[in-house]
Amino acid sequence: MATTWNEVTEGMEIPALKKNCSTQQLVQWAAGSGDFYQIHYDKDFAMGTGLPGIIVHGALKHAFLGQLLHDWVGNTGRIKRFGCSYRGMDYPAKDIVCRGVVKRKYEEGGEKLVDLEVWTEDFEGKKTTPGFATVRLP
Amino acid sequence: MTEATAVPLITDEMRAQIGKESEPWTLEVDKTAVRMFARSVGHTDPVYYDEAAAKAAGYRSLPCPPGYLGTPIFDPRTSDATFGGRRGGGPGPQPSRPLKRVLNGGTEIEMLEDICAGDVLTATSHLAALEERAGSLGEMLISTNKTVYKNQHGRVVAIVTGTGIRY
Numbered sequence: 001m002a003t004t005w006n007e008v009t010e011g012m013e014i015p016a017l018k019k020n021c022s023t024q025q026l027v028q029w030a031a032g033s034g035d036f037y038q039i040h041y042d043k044d045f046a047m048g049t050g051l052p053g054i055i056v057h058g059a060l061k062h063a064f065l066g067q068l069l070h071d072w073v074g075n076t077g078r079i080k081r082f083g084c085s086y087r088g089m090d091y092p093a094k095d096i097v098c099r100g101v102v103k104r105k106y107e108e109g110g111e112k113l114v115d116l117e118v119w120t121e122d123f124e125g126k127k128t129t130p131g132f133a134t135v136r137l138p
Numbered sequence: 139m140t141e142a143t144a145v146p147l148i149t150d151e152m153r154a155q156i157g158k159e160s161e162p163w164t165l166e167v168d169k170t171a172v173r174m175f176a177r178s179v180g181h182t183d184p185v186y187y188d189e190a191a192a193k194a195a196g197y198r199s200l201p202c203p204p205g206y207l208g209t210p211i212f213d214p215r216t217s218d219a220t221f222g223g224r225r226g227g228g229p230g231p232q233p234s235r236p237l238k239r240v241l242n243g244g245t246e247i248e249m250l251e252d253i254c255a256g257d258v259l260t261a262t263s264h265l266a267a268l269e270e271r272a273g274s275l276g277e278m279l280i281s282t283n284k285t286v287y288k289n290q291h292g293r294v295v296a297i298v299t300g301t302g303i304r305y
Binding site for chain 2: 038080
């Protein structure tokens with residue numbers, strides 16, 4: 001069910017999206033995004049660069065936040081902008097939970113808009129990917 | 139801050155790169171690539187997979203899932219083997235002290251118009267800003283790049299701001 005602007009209140013949390021990347025998913029992402037950097041699927045290579053092991057692509061976490069927002073606004077709304085900072089690493093086979101909170105609801109240029117704070121949390125609840133978004137709702 | 143950091147990392151040659159527009163490159167948006175991207179993220183909305191569902195939802199064809207802005211045309215003569223984009227023309231001007239490590243600092247995408255399978259995008263990028271900062275990683279050089287995507291009608295459909303950190 002797509003969300004409508006009238007239903008939104010500032011401070012409300014949007015439905016969370018839980019992820020847990022298999023290494024298979026990271027390989028799929030490599031192909032889907034075109035980023036074949038080996039630290040995301042080759043454990044020996046990753047450890048050779050000083051990492052504890054394979055890490056999840058930052059851009060995949062950005063795309064997860066995109067899915068969080070898309071699933072909330074549906075196809076009658078639109079994501080106008082969304083961004084995040086890569087502050088902490090995430091690993092395959094560990095939970096990544098995407099969350100969002102409505103910060104501001106307003107009208108501008110004839111559009112019904114909502115600003116959100118969005119982020120991903122790692123398996124210890126740390127915000128590894130803090131971000132923001134603006135969406136348009138019907 | 140210590141005396142050793144008194145000489146800026148950012149040189150005049152580096153600053154001269156700010157605002158210089160790259161050569162344009164072409165990105166194709168096709169149904170196979172949209173599905174592959176959506177599948178790799180784990181999208182469940184049928185609009186990314188089923189063209190009839192996409193059209194019923196008002197799109198021209200499968201829409202780009204958030205974060206997907208087409209696939210650069212791969213050509214082994216000119217493309218980077220790991221990242222698929224055009225190979226850079228060398229490392230460019232370097233900071234006054236060597237920095238060994240690189241991190242992707244962040245991504246912001248502004249979406250101005252729907253992008254759907256069948257669209258052909260042209261992108262150009264430029265270095266928008268350089269900044270140096272002392273942080274948890276020590277001396278950091280933060281560069282901001284902006285890439286502007288236009289569709290086949292010449293309209294700007296997306297703007298991506300990427301932050302790179304060298305330390």
